[in-house]
Amino acid sequence: MRDESFYAAVYRVVREVPIGQVATYGDIATILGHPRNARQVGWALAALRAAPDHTDVPWHRIINAQGRISHRGDTWRAEAQAMRLVAEGVELDDAGRIALAKHRWAPLNRRH
DNA sequence: GCCCTGACTGCTA
DNA sequence: TTAGCAGCCAGGG
Numbered sequence: 473m474r475d476e477s478f479y480a481a482v483y484r485v486v487r488e489v490p491i492g493q494v495a496t497y498g499d500i501a502t503i504l505g506h507p508r509n510a511r512q513v514g515w516a517l518a519a520l521r522a523a524p525d526h527t528d529v530p531w532h533r534i535i536n537a538q539g540r541i542s543h544r545g546d547t548w549r550a551e552a553q554a555m556r557l558v559a560e561g562v563e564l565d566d567a568g569r570i571a572l573a574k575h576r577w578a579p580l581n582r583r584h
Numbered sequence: 585g586c587c588c589t590g591a592c593t594g595c596t597a
Numbered sequence: 598t599t600a601g602c603a604g605c606c607a608g609g610g
Contacts, residue, residue, distance in 0.1 A: 478607060479607095496592090497592055498592070501593095501606095506605090507593095508592090508593075508604080510593060510605090510606095514591040514592060515589090515590060516591095516607095518591050536592060536593080541591080542591080549591090553591095
């Protein structure tokens with residue numbers, strides 16, 4: 473995937489996440505071959521939220537390793553994201569976190 | 585080419 | 598479980 477920018481690579485992987493499942497920034501980074509590049513994954517997704525309705529990338533299915541959606545400032549957006557997930561069948565625990573152990577995407581059968 | 589920023593992660597307290 | 602700290606890497610000015 474050297475012909476694509478890091479952005480494009482991230483978007484490609486995120487699109488592979490099926491409805492009802494979620495993945496962490498670290499997961500995406502690892503799939504791309506950069507286990508410690510989670511920040512850039514989030515950054516690539518941040519570029520999408522400028523026009524969430526003009527992309528086919530399910531950015532709302534990407535959460536942090538704690539199963540939470542802790543944005544910097546826009547907490548309301550985090551809740552909106554959580555609601556989108558719930559609408560797709562993802563469950564939240566009593567603390568309002570995504571049930572990672574239950575819905576975490578396991579792309580073990582895919583390769584590029 | 586240098587410096588700063590950032591939707592993160594893992595460890596320790 | 599939550600809070601603080603340091604490390605990593607790519608893009609933008």
